[in-house]
Amino acid sequence: MACRTSFLKAVLIVLNVLLSLIGVTLIALSVYELNSSTPGTFEHIAIVVQIFVGTFVVLTSFLGCFATARVSLGLVWSYVICLLILLCLQIYIIAAAHSTDYVERSKKDFLVIWADRSANVERITLLQQKYSCCGQLGAHDYILMGRGIPLSCYRAQERRENTLFTEGCQQAVQAHATDNVAIGLIIKWLLLLVEFGALGAATHLGITVRNKLRRERF
Structure with missing residues (x-):
């Protein structure tokens, strides 16, 4: 016992x-x-x-x-x-x-944020740095909108060609x-x-x- x-x-x-x-x-x-x-x-x-x-x-x-x-x-x-x-x-x-x-669900949440980019600038910046991504489908999203690519799309926020994130944030968030x-x-x-x-x-x-x-x- x-x-x-x-x-x-x-x-x-x-x-x-x-x-x-x-x-x-x-x-x-x-x-x-x-x-x-x-x-x-x-x-x-x-x-x-x-x-x-x-x-x-x-x-x-x-x-x-x-x-x-x-x-x-x-x-x-x-x-x-x-x-x-x-x-x-x-x-x-x-x-x-x-x-x-x-x-x-993560995709839908991201699309809601991306749809209102002006109100979610900080949130998008954080996502791009966290997931090493840029735009919804890629950096070309900003070019198509007639805007410059933000610093948050670059590694260490250094604006150089070899530090640009190529993956879109929608794909990164889903991954x-x-x-x-x-x-x-x-x-x-x-x-x-x-x-x-x-x-x-x-x-x-x-x-x-x-x-x-x-x-x-x-």
């Missing part, structure tokens, strides 16, 4: 460390993306949700470590409840991620969204698997501790 409890505690500690690392990674990536996202867009809302989930994951992992160290039945079951909430939320997010075309979707799904599935493992170990630990307490009473 003591060996089983020690083993479950060790497994839970490892899983909770993994949970906290994944949660912190999710928060860090989301905060990085948040700085360059446009408030009100689908991307911005999704990033805020990811930050919330990442924070909840980290807090839950701390609770799991504390419950495991104390071997408190009440704390263990509280941890199990938090994991169940996380799992339900995670399953919903994964289902939504698979049913949502983030690439197409970035594709990469984000792939990375996001990997993190979400990994998080789901770790949560299932932690749930199983925590439930087993809770049952073991409960049975031990019952035997001690008699």
